Amino acid sequence: QVQLVQSGAELKKPETSVMVSCQASGYTFTSFFIHWVRQAPGHGLEWMGILNPSGGSTSYAQKFQGRFTMTRDMSTSTAYMELSSLRSEDTAVYYCARAGGGTTGAAFDIWGQGTMVTVSS
Amino acid sequence: QSVLTQPPSVSGAPGQRVTISCTGSSSNIGADYGVHWYQQLPGTAPKLLIYNNNNRPSGVPARFSGSKSGTSASLAITGLQAEDEADYYCQSYDSSLIGSRVFGGGTKLTVL
Numbered sequence: 001q002v003q004l005v006q007s008g009a010e011l012k013k014p015e016t017s018v019m020v021s022c023q024a025s026g027y028t029f030t031s032f033f034i035h036w037v038r039q040a041p042g043h044g045l046e047w048m049g050i051l052n053p054s055g056g057s058t059s060y061a062q063k064f065q066g067r068f069t070m071t072r073d074m075s076t077s078t079a080y081m082e083l084s085s086l087r088s089e090d091t092a093v094y095y096c097a098r099a100g101g102g103t104t105g106a107a108f109d110i111w112g113q114g115t116m117v118t119v120s121s
Numbered sequence: 122q123s124v125l126t127q128p129p130s131v132s133g134a135p136g137q138r139v140t141i142s143c144t145g146s147s148s149n150i151g152a153d154y155g156v157h158w159y160q161q162l163p164g165t166a167p168k169l170l171i172y173n174n175n176n177r178p179s180g181v182p183a184r185f186s187g188s189k190s191g192t193s194a195s196l197a198i199t200g201l202q203a204e205d206e207a208d209y210y211c212q213s214y215d216s217s218l219i220g221s222r223v224f225g226g227g228t229k230l231t232v233l
Binding site for chain 1: 123154155157159166167168169172173178208210212213214218221222223224225226227
């Protein structure tokens with residue numbers, strides 16, 4: 001079945017970096033965009049950026065420009081996000097989500113299970 | 122502060138009808154971009170409930186419906202059930218922010 005499977009929970013110290021993976025299966029990886037969304041404990045959903053697996057192009061939310069990077073490995077149908085210069089406010093569950101590329105602003109129809117990233121000294 | 126505004130909470134008794142509003146502006150909902158709704162049960166990932174204003178993905182009960190008018194959208198749930206207790210988020214695209222998708226702050230639905 002169509003699914004996105006994310007890597008496991010991470011505990012990181014401030015000022016370090018974290019990388020989270022998101023492996024797609026059950027569909028053609030390059031036919032859909034991948035978005036990253038995070039949710040701090042007790043808070044709502046926050047969009048971080050979009051990756052086009054086909055050409056590798058990206059667009060980032062202004063808030064994360066400069067310390068957030070999205071990449072992909074087409075050979076394994078895996079998308080990656082890396083967030084650097086971590087601070088306590090980055091403690092959150094990070095989700096990858098799939099969206100169709102045919103329409104601007106298409107809905108996120110498939111979500112990964114989420115990866116908890118905890119930033120603490 | 123979220124770009125899309127939702128009430129923090131709504132409640133209703135089993136069998137009743139509830140609505141959740143989502144207010145945006147001329148650069149998102151009012152610019153004719155689709156509004157999508159997600160349901161998030163406690164401790165789980167969000168699930169797509171309504172896409173492009175009023176379309177239900179396969180498997181979503183007809184009790185859930187969406188509408189849009191001007192710069193606002195609404196999610197309606199009829200025949201409320203205990204299993205509907207969850208957080209609900211609206212989401213759209215905003216043309217004033219590069220590449221940006223925007224969410225509402227979320228609404229907690231309590232089934233009394």
